[in-house]
Amino acid sequence: MRHAMLLIPMKLRQPAYLILGMLRLGAGTGYEIKRRVEVSTRYFSTISQVQIYPLLKELEQAGLLRGQADNRGGRRRRLYDVTSEGEAALVEWIEREEPLDLELRDVGLLKVFFADAVDRPQALELVRRLRHRSERILEDLQQRSEGGASELDDAGARFPLLTLGFGKKMHEAWIEHCRELEGELAQ
Amino acid sequence: MRHAMLLIPMKLRQPAYLILGMLRLGAGTGYEIKRRVEVSTRYFSTISQVQIYPLLKELEQAGLLRGQADNRGGRRRRLYDVTSEGEAALVEWIEREEPLDLELRDVGLLKVFFADAVDRPQALELVRRLRHRSERILEDLQQRSEGGASELDDAGARFPLLTLGFGKKMHEAWIEHCRELEGELAQ
């Protein structure tokens, strides 16, 4: 007979693990989580401010987070960190054998797909804009990997930095590909 | 004084243009649109069956599509094709000067980002799974570009085939990157 609760591994969705993961890298407020997502996982996983706060409460009630009021003067804030149950849930999720869903939604590529509907110069322009987009993103990623190691991997985390590589490789490849296409389209 | 309607360029969202674009490549039913999306744009733009039918009706009422009953025996079906107004709307969308939104959602990368929470062999396994995923997708893309030129570019459309290149380049780059990481993680 159990006298304490059995932690049934509740089914959490991505946003929950995003929060859990971010807080594992260091205690923080809802606001801080949003900030971290913007400066780090933005290119492959986002969350809106509106989703964060209700989720934090749920996760605290489920015992995966520990929250404590930490008001600064008249500004109320609640600081959260991950419990050992929360950490276990995060680890279980990372190791879980499930398909690793990859979803790409690209208005630009869709327009290229239908570009037979427009004339050549317009199609060329479209590819050029795609290249500019990748160039901008690549620049941003490069800046992050140089200066921006910053807070997150101070705590001994090395993987956050590694993920930047995927973005860089992808956009380097796309920039090259765009240049090839531009050459063909310009005859 | 106008006696005929002025076609105010109604604001359509991506799913509408996806439908418009697919039908420009050849008349078809809702079912057929879904099929085309699965075999062609699936990796960068999707639509669910549920969204298609109501949208088809809207677009027909707006004069952008022409629909006609085309029942096969007792099986009712409605065949749609694009009007000149529909084509104009599609062209306007392709040429429109708006940011070309790119959105990537990758559970795999997110897990890698948090992989400091698990031990080395588990992290290595994760990267390996990411590579397998890219290898599967690449294979699929390669098959499409070989055999699968198929129906869509029969109609003289060359751009559908070109978009495959972006996917291939991306996953080739990722496979290479995964191998590097695997090397590092195995010491």
Next chain:
DNA sequence: CAAAGCATGTAAATAGTTACATGATTTA
């Protein structure tokens, strides 16, 4: 004749976005 594919639909739930509101503290 059973299974797979063709074709359209409803209902309900969940997810995610936009816009806005509030008020404090820190920085220029």
Next chain:
DNA sequence: TAAATCATGTAACTATTTACATGCTTTG
């Protein structure tokens, strides 16, 4: 002291997904 940043929240809307239902035709 104005502007930027910190911090949390509500309301309304739009998008998307899941599950199911129906019934036909074609293929093995």
